[in-house]
Amino acid sequence: MISIRPFNRRSILAALFVGSFCGWPLPSLQAQTADPLPSWNEGSSKQAIVEFVARVTHQGGSDFVPPSLRIAVFDNDGTLWAEHPMYVQLAFALDRVNVMAPQHPEWKDKQPFKAALEGDIKTLAESGERGLGELILATHTGITSSAFEGIVTNWLATARHPQFNRPYTQLVYQPMLELLDYLRANDFKTFIASGGGIEFMRPWAEQVYGVPPEQVIGSSIKTKFEMRHGRPELFRLPEVNFIDDKSGKPVGIHEHIGRRPIAAFGNSDGDLEMLQWTTMGGGPSFGLIVHHTDAEREYAYDRNTPVGRLDKGLEAASMNKWTVVDMKKDWRVIFPAETR
Amino acid sequence: MISIRPFNRRSILAALFVGSFCGWPLPSLQAQTADPLPSWNEGSSKQAIVEFVARVTHQGGSDFVPPSLRIAVFDNDGTLWAEHPMYVQLAFALDRVNVMAPQHPEWKDKQPFKAALEGDIKTLAESGERGLGELILATHTGITSSAFEGIVTNWLATARHPQFNRPYTQLVYQPMLELLDYLRANDFKTFIASGGGIEFMRPWAEQVYGVPPEQVIGSSIKTKFEMRHGRPELFRLPEVNFIDDKSGKPVGIHEHIGRRPIAAFGNSDGDLEMLQWTTMGGGPSFGLIVHHTDAEREYAYDRNTPVGRLDKGLEAASMNKWTVVDMKKDWRVIFPAETR
DSSP: OOOOOOSOOSOOTTGGGOOOOOOOOOOOOOOOTTOSOTTBOSSHHHHHHHHHHHHHHOTTSTTOOOGGGOEEEEOOBTTTBOOOSSOHHHHHHHHHHHHHGGGOGGGGGSTTHHHHHHTOHHHHHHTHHHHHHHHHHHHHOSSBHHHHHHHHHHHHHHOOOTTTOSOGGGOBOHHHHHHHHHHHHTTOEEEEEEEEEHHHHHHHHHHHHSOOGGGEEEEEEEEEEEEETTEEEEEEEEEEEEOOSTTHHHHHHHHHTOSOOSEEEEOSGGGHHHHHHHHSSSSSOEEEEEEEEOTTTSOEESTTOSSSOOSHHHHHHHHHTOEEEEHHHHBSOSSGGGGO | OOOOOOSOOSOOTTGGGOOOOOOOOOOOOOOOTTOSOTTBOSSHHHHHHHHHHHHHHOTTSTTOOOGGGOEEEEOOBTTTBOOOSSOHHHHHHHHHHHHHGGGOGGGGGSTTHHHHHHTOHHHHHHTHHHHHHHHHHHHHOSSBHHHHHHHHHHHHHHOOOTTTOSOGGGOBOHHHHHHHHHHHHTTOEEEEEEEEEHHHHHHHHHHHHSOOGGGEEEEEEEEEEEEETTEEEEEEEEEEEEOOSTTHHHHHHHHHHOSOOSEEEEOSGGGHHHHHHHHSSSSSOEEEEEEOBOTTTSOBOSTTOSSSOOSHHHHHHHHHTOEEEEHHHHBSOSSGGGGO
């Protein structure tokens, strides 16, 4: 059975035009060797993080959590790197359509490929989840896992963000890189739990985030093992295996980790169930939502965007006492380049 | 859709009667503090292990492998613990049928439950994969993941092996425990990749093997996230999610780990593809098969058993230069109790 479903359930209607380029001011950074989170401004968000870590690492304290149970999960798109004006993986898929077009002459007359080739964003968006799912499956499968890894690696080395004109892997959030390091320095094991493709993230997550492949959880397509020409290969099949979004996130986390995290970091309604699973099971826990409020240095969006929509999550945050990061106010810098 | 498939594809025809009890001689153990593998007799198997580890950890050597790539995968049933006279998880399922029977009066007249309740092993075996799959799903699902964890933990605390009359978790192989420790001492990350249920192993694998839940890979059933009475829960559904056996093993390993292991340890044809995937990709690698040759201290079986059948694996071992452990000859002791 060939099942056509998109990796990401969110619609991209209008997504392709969200956001506007702005140069960013380079803040003057003081040497702050004692501060593990120098890109975080002093305030309630930073304070909540530091207090939680102090609480669960304080041996003998009532909220002490032994290191083996210090599991932290991070969404990727919009939480660790920029997701506007469109998910990076969608930009990858569109580029792949162009690269693969010579081998697929039928695409010239077949939607949604025709629209992708012609840059007809309106028609592309109208093709909806089904159309985008077809794009993803056509461009992400039919090859071995190791070949796909090479393609992703090469693409990321050359592709540039349409507005910031930088490699996508440089558009990761400096404060979140520091947070990952800070948690690991306190014996947390850090995992990514993303709606994005697991094999789209693994090739670079270790180098960029310090998260090894075995700690990356994401959406996946089915693979098949075969001996071919005397070599063992894993082939990527055009069939969705798992969608790691919304209520899928706790399922993916449980399947991969097998115990409940004590800290979860997200930015959209797709992270709601992950935050609930993490923080509502009893015991000390921490939930955090990155609220994109900085139209000048990055983007400002919440309820009215189809890419990384944050609506129910804001209400749940106030009800559950999750920390909501006000990007504009809480983050001294956004991207690593600003610290150089 | 409710899909009925067994966790383990192997038939148990005759499986329930395989093996015979034998007392074991207590070997006199010398103090061998310098030897990381004291339960391994000197010989080609031990030598192959030690030489491989020396090779990949020798900085500057041509076969050096950096620690982050030192991934080792272990089958469980028959490789780390005893699998005869029947898979431990099947014994668990049969006990569960009896415990759950009062809530299922219909089972008295419905196969394969009727046979399980009456101890009618012949009829049970004749129900085949489909029948055993029904048993597993009926006894392993319909509850939350955390409730299932509690049931497994309680069962293992009281259940005894029918012949050795010990808890199953004491019927793990001492030489393999030492091997796990030895690899970890050399910066290997050790994973379990078993045909058994992932949630059947996770509750005890850390304590017994030193392998944390996030490093256990296995067969799984589907789970569903739900908020119930204001609490987030994962419910186990009566539907198979993944069978981590035979050609499923490389798939499961790739899904969970995301890179190719450099060492694989198995004992049956169910491990063949895992060993191929690990050892035939180029680069330094190590494959090992535990051959059950010790009818006196444990069991002797290979080609003619339905439980842990080893046939193609023996041929592949000689072709691919995998190490074949002759349990009787290579292992000074079998179970931890013998070292006390």
